Amino acid sequence: MKPSLRLLGTDLDRTLLPNGVQPESPQARPLFRQLCAQAGLTLAYVSGRDKDLVQRAIYSYSLPQPDFVISDVGTNIYDLRNGDWQLLSDWHELIAQDWKGHNHEQLCQLFSPVRALRLQEYSKQNTYKLSYYFSLQDDQEQLDSQLSDLLEQRGVAASLVWSVDEPAAIGLLDVLPRHADKYHALHYLRRLLDLPVESILYAGDSGNDLPLLISSVPSVLVANAHSSVRDKAREMAAIAGHSERLLLARGLGQMNGNYSAGILEGVAHFFPAAAQQVLGHA
Template sequence: MPRYDTRCFPFETSETPRARAMATDERILLCTDLDRTLLPNGPAPESPLARPLFHHLVEHEPLLLAYVSGRNRSLIEAAIREWDLPLPDYAVADVGTTIHRPQAGEWQVWEPWWTHIGRAWGRRTAADLAPLFDDFEELAPQAPEHQGRYKLSFHAPADTDHAALLARMQRRLGEQGLRASLVWSVDETRPIGLVDVLPPDADKLGAIRFLMRELGLGPEQLLFAGDSGNDLPVLASEIPAVLVANASDAVREAAEWAAHEAGHDDRLYPARGLSDDLNGNYAAGIIEGLVHYHPRMAEAVRRHLAHLQTSGS
């Protein structure tokens, strides 16, 4: 993959828009899913300039970047290398059950988040809960690298009646006096169903709300971008969100219904494409959502895009 040289961009002094805005708390916390949201690893076409433009915006504008992914830390780092992504300020990994902060070349686990979510399960971890589902024939444990301290993950057939399955799992947990958040999604590239068992509130939405509180930000200073079933709680929440244009029709319909039921129609924006250069898929959709909710960013987008078009970076 090409590497985008942001050093050549003409906004490199202490008086950059990013530096000024960070100092005056005009920050925007940009939280984005990775696979098939920022990463163009789905069947839809990617606008060639979208990812370089995303990279420039993160480097030079007042954006705090958080990757919010079902991937674990090592797989997030692999994606950063493979797709030449900017290093985030925060990484919400394992479907929200772990928060990392990359600092000085090290990825620090944010222990207060583990303390917070671990209370619901007492001293138990995800591994302690696994035997509860041994007799669920439709469930197959995912590989060890996809499990976490507070994330128990299974595969299931994509055509499973997932509502009935999750209800059975909740009953089993309830028999043990346990509460959990159960997340269903489908990896459409295979296709196969994915089931995650998490502590209550230890999903992407809970982690983003925790970040928001810790950073002293309000919902109007956030943007979330997603494409899949495990993004639905955020897409239907009070947090401004963009659904990238390459999301499936099923996810789009589910997100719009859930947002409407929650009274948050105005907090969900389905990307459609801004221009011939930004078709609404993947990074182009994230940028479109940024402009929709934060119109002041429109001029920055035009400026950076013009630079990329003329420089060939």
């Protein structure tokens, strides 16, 4: 017997939000809202956006109100179950240990000789998140090695999360405490709720979703994801021995697998009982 879906975690931009170049199936978002209204289902938005931008997305795209928001690529976690945005300070105490006493300004200075990096806007930074732009023509592997060496010299435990803003055709880099990415934040939330891994579904589309997409968490990569992300997810999941936990959405019925249609396809694949309640009416 397949487990029940208890926690649905989804990225926002170009996963739930139809703000990429590919078309959205018109019936998908209304069906997603129906899905999230099911009793016993906890909804978490897991995004690189900050709190204000997440709020704007919820309003602009008529999204269901979540129970939790993991924002800023995993550096902040908010509990919304009582109607307000309660920041979970225990999470900050945990991830702060990785910085080894260094602050945001000191790490910016550490990376200042790396000319290929351009610091993103002030609004996209926070205490535990350094965000940069880089050119897609730059050698990402060489940059990764250079930055990792600088961090190792200072004893800083960090994750370098690389992704691409496809509409803007520019590379994005987030430097985070090692335990502050989407993967560790979602597992922190899972432990907080005392849920087994098998009761979770995660949906994503980009490089900063890969740690979850290739893990033991049942996951779906939406069909509009870039082909390079699709290839890398398939390869890395196979190496990790988790191929059966990753679905590459391709379309289901009259839906094309893009954005929320891909999320619903993931629900249908891993949690058919939950999907039947909404897709039975599609």
